[in-house]
Ligand SMILES: [Ca+2]
């Protein structure tokens with residue numbers, strides 16, 4: 293509550309100060325600042341909530357700001373005495389010493405933001421100050437402000453935190469040399485599908501041929517009346533339950549036989565792609581093409597049951613390609629230019645940059 297009356301050149305203002313949350317009466321100080329003539333500010337102490345203050349009014353004063361504080365809390369209000377307002381831009385500012393501190397949490401995870409930057413801007417002025425923090429943020433800043441004018445402080449806290457996000461890992465033969473603890477490719481000639489790891493391991497030079505889509509190809513030739521096989525093994529390091537997508541790519545081709553002495557001339561092209569199904573222990577057919585040149589076969593799996601069929605608990609994933617069957621007296625070629633698996637999972641903690649904003653009123657003194 294507040295009332296004011298004019299005594300000669302003095303303005304006497306009275307009011308009652310209560311704590312906002314409890315309604316208890318305040319013991320503290322009241323300061324009145326004539327906004328257009330802040331040098332004339334005056335302060336007095338009061339108890340039990342009731343305050344009264346007077347000051348000498350000059351003609352140019354139209355706004356009064358009252359600030360109540362008890363060394364812990366601050367309240368303020370502003371009143372207007374007249375209708376005409378001189379430009380505040382003509383008024384002198386005084387340097388303020390302001391300290392702010394706080395505690396930031398990531399609103400999604402609830403985890404504290406333990407390091408980052410805090411920036412304070414005083415809106416409607418050019419003043420801004422930034423400092424880095426770790427733990428609780430705090431900042432000291434010294435804008436030049438017009439006493440009695442109420443400013444808005446914009447406090448921006450930005451910090452590094454970590455959240456769960458999707459991450460894609462590519463498994464291919466780039467940089468792999470024989471033998472590798474994780475990657476293995478084998479070649480085999482057989483009239484029936486081989487099991488896992490039954491063939492002969494490829495050479496390091498073969499791994500280099502299949503490490504990129506560059507038309508350098510690993511070429512394997514079967515025996516007569518047999519199919520040519522190539523198998524590729526990867527060990528997937530992601531937790532199987534966190535995998536949301538598995539993508540397989542094979543680029544290559546296969547040639548049914550070579551040589552005019554063969555029965556079925558011209559050649560018979562065809563390449564078949566399989567994934568090993570660990571649940572049923574068999575090669576599951578997943579794609580084919582009959583081109584005489586490189587073609588890409590891609591398959592994408594998002595069904596967790598399917599992903600669990602193709603990647604076992606140890607992370608093993610097997611891809612197999614095979615040719616058609618060679619005729620008697622003929623051989624088959626199988627070519628791989630590039631092969632890879634892409635695994636997208638949610639298991640990895642990924643860095644995220646968080647940003648928060650607080651607006652706070654500030655009555656300059
Ligand atoms: Ca190619």
Ligand SMILES: [Ca+2]
Pocket residue numbers: 500501502503504505506507508509628629630
């Ligand atoms: Ca290649």
